[in-house]
Amino acid sequence: MLMYSVYTILGIVHSQDEDPRLSQQAREQALQYAREAQAPGLQALALGNLADYELRSGNYARALELSTQSLALAHEDGEISTEILARHNMGIAKIGLKRLEDGKRDVLQAITMDAQREAGSYTAEAWLELGGYLEKVDDLPGAVDAYHRARKEFDAVLRDETRKAVLEAQARFEDQQRQREIRLLNQDNSLKAEQIRTRDLQLKLWAEVGGCVLLSGALLALAYRRIRRTNAALAQTNESLREQSERDPLTGLANRRHFQQAIAQRTREGGLRGSLFLIDIDHFKRINDQWGHAAGDTVLVEVARRLSSVLREQDLVVRWGGEEFLILVNSEATEDARQLGQRLLDQIGGQPVDHGPLRIPISASIGFASFPMAPQDLTLEWERAIDLVDTVMYMAKAHGRNKAYGVAAMQARDRDQLLALAGRIEAAWHQGQVQLVSLLGPVQEGRA
Template identity: 40%
Template sequence: MLAGSTKRSPRAVRRLLLAPLCLAGALAWAQTTTAPAPSRLDSRLDSRLEHLREVGRFAPAKALPELRELEAQARAAGLRTKTDFLFQFGLAKLSIGLKQEAYALGEELYAYGRAQKDNRAMAKGLLAKSYSTYDLNRLADSHRYAWEAERLADLSTDVPLQVTSAIASAQSHGEEGNFPPALAKMQEAVAIARRHNDPVTLVIALDSLANLYSQMKEYDRGFEALDEAFKLAEKSASPGRQATLKSTEFILASSTNQPQRGLRALLAALALQRQIDADSDIVYSLVNLSDSYLKEHNYSRTIDYGNQAIEAARRINDESSVATARINIGQAYMGMGRLAEGKRNFEAGLKHYEESENKPELQGVLIEYGAVLERAGDLQGAVKAYHRERALSNELFEKQRQKAIWELQEKYETDKKQRQIELLSRENLVKSTEIDNRRLQQRVWWLLALVFALSSIVVTLLYRKVRQANAQLEVKNLELKQQSSRDPLTALYNRRHFQEFMRTHMQVEKRGSGTSGEEIVGALFLLDIDHFKKVNDTYGHAAGDLVLKMIAENLREILRETDMIVRWGGEEFLAFLPAIPRSGVEEIARRLLVGITAQTIHYQGHAITVNVSIGFAPFPLSPGEHPLPWERAVNLVDMALYLAKAHGRNRAYGVRGFANFAQTSMEDIEQDLERAWRSGFVDLSIVLGSNHEAGAEAAH
């Protein structure tokens, strides 16, 4: 697991860039540009601050005590000196994990700039707030502050500040996945740095551009930007700048499947960082080295670098990196067969993500945990991890769905108000016409009949338009009702519609027999796409959406029009077949497995195929005298699905019935379906996918 996230995300890249380079190199140069002549006292203070900027660029813990000594003197200095001190003081605190204190200094600097009516001070205050809220996981606030900082920086004469704010603005767009404006802003930052011929600022901009190209998967352009940055950095003889560029080379090499190049770059970066005691950067390099050796199955080095990372991270209060290192160490121990020790370390790291409330990252860590446990043979632990991830996935999916409904409702209300305004305008037009008619009646009596006729025509036309508007409103209401019961991406029914249907659905204990005398039953099928996250990570979310649409289309083709097909969660689908011969349930599962695997999606020159895992059962299920409620039946099918996941994927596990039920209970079966199956209390059937041996296995 890489530093900063479950993968090398824009978040991790941004933190590496902003701290060492942007707060030091560019801002140091800003001190020498179009500033007013400082007092002699301010000049001496500026010299000390410039020295501390060089120290704090990579070792903020060393610079912070001296900054505290200068605080009283700097707060009494002139506008420019005080502004730069508050900004540098806040970033030093942020670099050692004092996020709230750093945010408070950003607030103070912005308020000071407003009082002085100084765009430069306000822009720096907003940048400080953007960096702090970013580390506090308040991304929406961080992006808003960055964009406003860029607007104010462009009104100032501080060119390096304009470059820095343009980079922050571009990174904010990139974090939202909005790459066209992100690239435009980043290229603008490079262009400004070139025009003013400043190598330090240009290195910063080129390094940021290389990282953005990595996010966009345009790796050749990323390497081109990085090569130019390396040539400029070599002239400066700065170990810190070269270390930062080596870290970027590691990102690009890892993304282009060049592990040895990435490892060499990371080791070189660590050596340079240790020369200058760059504490926070050392932590990131150690964590990433631990992850790199983990991928090579070199578990002893994984543990060694992981322990070094924990020790270094604790010195700077970086709990996120401690957690990441713990997860890497846990995976290494599990790879060595030391399962208990590995789980203890992984759970210790996982605890940080749970406490940080960063649910998207927590979801990724849980998926990784389940996969590691599955490889280690702890299938029960893997199922529990997958269940935790699935619950979190459903929660996030429900929030996204609710947001979409709110947006749709808001649009509907806006359209409704617009129609009301149009109707009022027409009513006013009618009233105006009536007044004109009265005047005409008073002046010209012989035009009365004609005016009356015209008025009647106008009223008739308006009446028809009102009726048309009401008819359109009724159609819109029907559309809104339809949209509230359908998933917007796949056009399948959503979970809420299925729940409402099942609450009113009359279960029939015996559905009768078909023409051949065979028993007719209902059936539930729950499908989950195997390795769906890998599709999103490799090809992007647009490819993932195409996969979801393909699954929906195949379900419509394989099943009947009378069957209810539901998008149950993020990558889960539910099918309820109200009437089917009992012997045909397993055949339906086989057709679903084979039919979906046979489909290929062509996306940007790639051929994508996916498998699914399935849990299924006839419905209703009757373990005793009374049938199970539909909610418990779906839960049982979900447990069968996770058995299919844990036992190899691309297969279907079906609950056919129960045996010896007097010796157990439904609660015990739901606690551990696999144990109940192996104890003979549950009768399962197994259907293998197309890349397995054909046929269904009876499981007793």
């Protein structure tokens, strides 16, 4: 068992080497130790890992053979997660071998099993990976459908996370409200007790009028100071609650609630003005699967730090949800947006992310646009503007990832025509109706 774990980790460590044979040898050695241990579950997982390597190497026939063996062992041992992995790899291998219908059926079955476990973000990643392989074999309608389903799954996950965050914030607020009411009641009781003692002193020391006046004044001043301190504490608590409700607890960035309040003020007199960027970390599901969710959290925190390091204090950077980030800057110049887009690609993907002994290489896909839109200076509502940059961001993913597409100009006379072009932006780009800026990220040289 120990040697199986050691060689499995070595296979992961060498997976980013220029020479992939070390990774292959380590995975095969892990399979051998799993067989010697007579552990069907470990054998199924080792076969799945080896099949995944063969898929990335383009050896689809070998990947199908390994996945078939893995599926049988996983089903026999009752390992649902490994069975899902094996069935998914079988489908992808069949697609690579041009057996599209069989491959789609296997992948859809794996996605259905995954969805029954309520693993929304992983289901979305499975659709996204299916779209990429369908695009490779020129099944463009199938690829488009898979990308749309991935988008729907990501939206559903985002809605669930938002609802959960709102309920948690509401529970925290109600608990703090109760604690505050208790403190106020105790302070009110203390104040009343102080007033009673003051009256008793006045009655007992009536003969000493001068002393009573001084004592009463001192007590009133003390009560006034206490009331002021109480009011200050209440104000500070309210401000702290407001900040917590508008901040992402993991990265410390602004969240969607803060963005919606800020954007409402910016667009009060018309449509959105400025440059808008939507950023998605590439292969984030693979990071979680290979190195665990703690590594994924480390990547999210580091990306947030890198984004903030290239932005100014007045720029707005938001964790939009999952592995997506949104940036709004005041500049309306297309050239400024292009330069910032390149800096963001270089800053995110320039260095691997350190997580313990691991160095995890990362990259991102970015979509951006500047408003008002050239050449007619057309503006959009902020929701439509986000839809536009989301579309070109997914174009960047579909065209290889680790790149950015920016909308420089759209040949539209009015808002309706602008939205119509946005709905078919890639076709409009090829027809010369849309001008796009294409940027490439840094070459990936990191090792995990």
